[in-house]
Amino acid sequence: MIKACIFDLDGVIVDTARYHFLAWKRLAAELGIPFTEADNERLKGVSRLRSMEILLELGHITMARDEQERLANKKNGWFVEYVERMTPAEIFPGVPALLQDLRRRGQLIGLASSSKNAPRVIELLGLAQAFDAIVDGTMIVHTKPDPEIFLLAARTLNVAPHQCVVFEDAEAGVESALAAGMACIGIGSKEQLPLADRVLPATGAFDPAMLATLDVRQPRATP
Numbered sequence: 001m002i003k004a005c006i007f008d009l010d011g012v013i014v015d016t017a018r019y020h021f022l023a024w025k026r027l028a029a030e031l032g033i034p035f036t037e038a039d040n041e042r043l044k045g046v047s048r049l050r051s052m053e054i055l056l057e058l059g060h061i062t063m064a065r066d067e068q069e070r071l072a073n074k075k076n077g078w079f080v081e082y083v084e085r086m087t088p089a090e091i092f093p094g095v096p097a098l099l100q101d102l103r104r105r106g107q108l109i110g111l112a113s114s115s116k117n118a119p120r121v122i123e124l125l126g127l128a129q130a131f132d133a134i135v136d137g138t139m140i141v142h143t144k145p146d147p148e149i150f151l152l153a154a155r156t157l158n159v160a161p162h163q164c165v166v167f168e169d170a171e172a173g174v175e176s177a178l179a180a181g182m183a184c185i186g187i188g189s190k191e192q193l194p195l196a197d198r199v200l201p202a203t204g205a206f207d208p209a210m211l212a213t214l215d216v217r218q219p220r221a222t223p
């Protein structure tokens with residue numbers, strides 16, 4: 001039986017995935033690297049520095065680590081500028097109602113985001129009270145696709161991994177959830193997220209009645 005719903009943030013709760021894309025695209029333009037939305041799929045869910053490495057791979061550029069860090073921080077500055085202008089009106093349609101409905105049904109609700117900006121985004125959206133546990137990029141060593149972040153969220157919620165379902169828009173995030181032994185609802189298209197158990201076009205399209213129909217994974221030994 002599913003006892004906890006764990007949500008990714010960027011691209012699942014709010015369209016900050018768009019702001020990440022715009023900020024990386026701006027940096028790519030400065031570096032003369034062609035960068036499309038399809039390229040951006042590889043950056044979703046992974047850490048800031050891993051995203052920087054992928055961008056440089058796309059441009060066939062090698063660069064010293066401290067310069068990579070400087071440029072990744074520059075991208076983050078732009079991202080933060082976009083985010084600071086955000087209002088709760090930008091939460092995806094149906095998401096606040098879904099979170100309330102899940103809570104009424106007794107589900108525990110977690111947030112697991114690779115982003116170090118996640119606490120600020122949640123604060124700006126006024127959603128802090130909607131979550132029983134928040135795990136962000138500052139609390140983990142290995143970002144998605146490693147399962148660490150979702151396992152930490154489950155531990156914080158005091159539930160076993162096989163009792164959790166994850167909502168994810170990133171391929172790396174789906175891999176992370178499955179590696180953690182959790183069910184996974186992909187948000188996007190089946191082409192982008194072929195490994196997810198179900199794929200929905202938007203988070204607000206999730207019907208909590210689906211919780212009873214999800215294939216629960218076999219319990220695994222707790223790591």
Ligand code: BG6
Pocket residue numbers: 009010017020043044045046047048051076113114115116117118137170
């Ligand atoms: C993830 C995003 O949520 O957070 C990635 O999908 C982003 O695109 C990652 O790179 C790290 O975010 P931040 O805000 O710490 O740079």
Ligand code: MG
Pocket residue numbers: 008009010011012017044045168169170173
């Ligand atoms: Mg995401």
